[in-house]
Amino acid sequence: MDNTQPQAALETMMLIRAYEEHNSAQAATHQAPGTCTAVGQEAAAVGVVRALRPEDRILTNHRSAGHLLARGADPKRMLAEVLGRASGYCKGKSGNLHIAVKELGVVLTSTIVGAELSLAPGVALGLQQQKLPGIVACFFGDGAASEGTFHESLNLAAVWRLPVLYICENNQWQAFVARKETMLIDKISTRAAAYGMEGHTVDGNDVEAVHRAAIEAVSYVRERRQPYLLETYTYRTRGHYEPDDQAYVDAAELKSWRDRDPIEIEKKRLRAAGQLDDARLAEIEQRISGVIAEAVEFATNSPFPDASELTTDLYA
């Protein structure tokens, strides 16, 4: 996949979708452990990650597949991790909830909501003190924005002028709780002012808009060496965790957001610009099926870790 082509972002979004739908289907029939998907949020992940450089670090969380795949993680080793196999990125010790891939700069992944926020300033301090290039992209949800660590993190990053790009993926849900139940404000980026920080909200379902905003935000952080809060306003169109019947979701609201599916928006735009046609799409789809099939093949044929692995990787 050539990252510079206009179709590359679309293809990555479609890969993420396919990967997550595979996992969802498996979970529905209890052939795989449940996972948290970010279906409907692909533009938010892809638009930002594509704006980063190899030397940048990424912190993500329980809903990480989009960030990982956009960063170029290998679906084979991701799926192997989901299935608890020794060939997974974390040797099966993580499972799907906290996959770290240090070689890609995805250096620490925690499933404790807010932990990415608590860790980001330290990672950025590591860059700052050692005069390393790069910035830290810290992805977190609207739920995490209510945790105390959000406050502590943004404040310290502001005071210490740490190069952290905070990306709040405001997907309107916090597991089974609607965001509106948890705060009086609508845009989380308005909280940046409390720390003397700048912030901005972008339509998270438009991958090109996200990408443009991310490029600006990234260069702000990279050049000024100070933090910035970017909010991608989007929607989680599947449940919190697979399987989830979404009985608690307002049907009209869900429909209105499904109608703004980021993949469909981008397809339409590329078609209108003459950069996509049925043949090209079929080609992409076929490539993606191949990748998924290969990942499934690899993961399901990988062995489970040996019981002796139980006590390894504890101390350095």
Added chain:
Amino acid sequence: MDNTQPQAALETMMLIRAYEEHNSAQAATHQAPGTCTAVGQEAAAVGVVRALRPEDRILTNHRSAGHLLARGADPKRMLAEVLGRASGYCKGKSGNLHIAVKELGVVLTSTIVGAELSLAPGVALGLQQQKLPGIVACFFGDGAASEGTFHESLNLAAVWRLPVLYICENNQWQAFVARKETMLIDKISTRAAAYGMEGHTVDGNDVEAVHRAAIEAVSYVRERRQPYLLETYTYRTRGHYEPDDQAYVDAAELKSWRDRDPIEIEKKRLRAAGQLDDARLAEIEQRISGVIAEAVEFATNSPFPDASELTTDLYA
């Protein structure tokens, strides 16, 4: 002391000052355990507490003497607590750092910075659910405003419409750290907006200005049953903890604030208004010396708790 007289606020401030200076002197010669004083901040305490009603609840912290005395706590039992005597408000189990006086509505006192913030919404929920009158006045420092629990507390109080008056005593110090080292903003009240809450900053060294602002804020919370953030902008003119040589304090800054001593400001105003003269002042001073002497007498003659008290008051 007649609470409605214009001199009452002054007298309370002077009592607080005398009480704290007594404790400081004792600590300097190691005749008593060290305490945290709020010398220079008396107006902030007195102006707010005088705006409360008996049915209101107060949450305070390690720097509580001003709040307690303004609320009418007995200096005898306060001092006995400081000295670890059985006759103290908490039977000597607290010592000076977390004196609670339930009968005065000072229902929970914690010396963990931020704990007053974590407890306030629950106390207010107790009022709300049981349809009790009153509001919760939650006193905390500028340091506490950096703790995550500040964020969690204000957000919940806003969302659940809890009757909490948050009073941030911005005294420019957080133990040995200057406030400016810990945040880029100057006024903590600006953080209210992050929660869809209203906030306001008042000159914390002018007891009448504080009182007026507090009356407004209290009635806002009382009538609308929703929280409000009031910041009293002031200065801690003694050290963090007695004894403390304040070697780390900028001398010019300290002097500029000592020149705005809240007690002197109020004395001058009352004199100008013809409500205070030397005779009246001498009378007040004499009354206060009597109160302190009586407290010292009571406390130092009180027995220590019996060793059998070690294991009481654990479970209800």
Added chain:
Amino acid sequence: MPTITTAEAIDQAIAEELRRDQRVLFFGEGVATKRGHLVKEFGADRVRNTPMAEGLIAGTAVGAAAMGLRPVIDLLFAPFLCYSMEELINSAGKLRYISGGQVSFPMVTLALTGTGWTTGAQHNHNLEAMFVHAPGLKVVMPSSAADFKGLLKAAIRDDNPVMYFIDLGLLFAPGEVPEGDHIVPLGKASVRQQGKDVSLVSYGKTVNHCLAAAQTLSESGISAEVIDLRSLKPLDEEAILSSVRKTGRAVVVHEANLTCGVGAEVSALIAEKAFSSLRGPVLRLASPDVPAPSSWALEQAFVPQAPQIAEAASRLVKGA
């Protein structure tokens, strides 16, 4: 007696106590969404969703309890309790004592933990011993549907902060639960099986592993007594000691990490107070001192299983 699952037992207990006592209220992340029937019956002010803020959820319970309410909070998975330690340990556990008894904190904190769902170490961490060590709290961790119900009702009626741990491996396990106002007092262990050669002392899902081990042992002529602690604080010292005084041997079993776990306390208790009855060392079986792994294969290896328990007990009885 009707047979219901642990999940149902918990739900019944909460509903019954909400019904019985106006002061009871229930909140947490998703509580109102997931238990719509409780919102319907008791109203949105008594059954509430919260923002994501575990520290404040606990702090709010402490504050509300001080005002005479009886909050039950759901903090979801035990590792999330790490965000609430200040409020639980420094406030709920200490402020009554510090204030010289002026306040009390009738509140219950629910948390899931344990192997079974391959969720990994940030959803599965049996850290109950930390709360047992902290002063001023009570801690329960039942293993049968009846005890889940009865202990939760007792916890809600208790005037002190109670930590209520739910072994998620037992959540859908069925069990018979007495009808009516079924209460199991805090601080009482249960002798799940009588025996005379060795005492297997445990709590949570490993009680079942002990029962299975006892079965195996009985086939080779060893009579094992199985003690389910149920309450970890207060600990039923008498039940433990009288069992060991009878059998002279003890194997202490739990899923929590070995070092400084509740098993250490039980073993130390025996070594001090039943020493003269002991006919062999006090053995402990627990998970090794590592975080809980996710992979099913490792997750199973993490927990003491029945064969290991039987083997240890039989070694002990044979004096090998």
Added chain:
Amino acid sequence: MPTITTAEAIDQAIAEELRRDQRVLFFGEGVATKRGHLVKEFGADRVRNTPMAEGLIAGTAVGAAAMGLRPVIDLLFAPFLCYSMEELINSAGKLRYISGGQVSFPMVTLALTGTGWTTGAQHNHNLEAMFVHAPGLKVVMPSSAADFKGLLKAAIRDDNPVMYFIDLGLLFAPGEVPEGDHIVPLGKASVRQQGKDVSLVSYGKTVNHCLAAAQTLSESGISAEVIDLRSLKPLDEEAILSSVRKTGRAVVVHEANLTCGVGAEVSALIAEKAFSSLRGPVLRLASPDVPAPSSWALEQAFVPQAPQIAEAASRLVKGA
């Protein structure tokens, strides 16, 4: 050997390690103010004040450690660690394991605790056992100036997260400290006094109480061995067991609350692995399961003192 206080030993250790290794940095609330000489020598970017945010201070150390720095953080008083449990337990303790060994966390967390300053339960809470129980961490709690220095230097050089507890009652106690690069390895106990009739096992200030008790005991012809654990995790099992195998008797002493304290672990270890050498029950002396009171009178009653230790040991030796 020069005689310095614990406070000086700690300061020296930090200064020496900052000097030796560029990757070491030191931050916390007031650290830069209180240690201006370190700021002067090492610069404001390596010795920093922080906002009040204990959780984030710890999280920042974890993140920085993952990037190859070696942060030392001062969280002031141990109860404040309750704000940092998420970062210390779920991140520092688990993320190496969870990630399959991709990262490591060379970091040291300092915290004061213990009786002596009548500060009460929110400044004085010996909760070291919680960190001993949590997987992935190391825990030390020295009792002599030399060990304070040597263990802190070793902790800073260790590639894992180390909790370093300072008994505030010892902060101004003088002690001889070897000159030069004095290192005390983690995980090694120290036999502070040889003896043959009974082992007194302790750590922190109660080591001194044990030494005083040993003196009293020697006057009545009882020879007590005093073991200072120093490291609580890893625990020096061999040192404990070989002492008890020799003396046949153990009294375990600490200031932390009794239940599920480190003493429970030590006692359980002995009851399992030195059982056949035991000539009497394993005794524990610890504070009762209450928060630490403030009043001097109660604070002293809270801690096991030398006479109680001597009395327990002598009772044990006499088999009464």
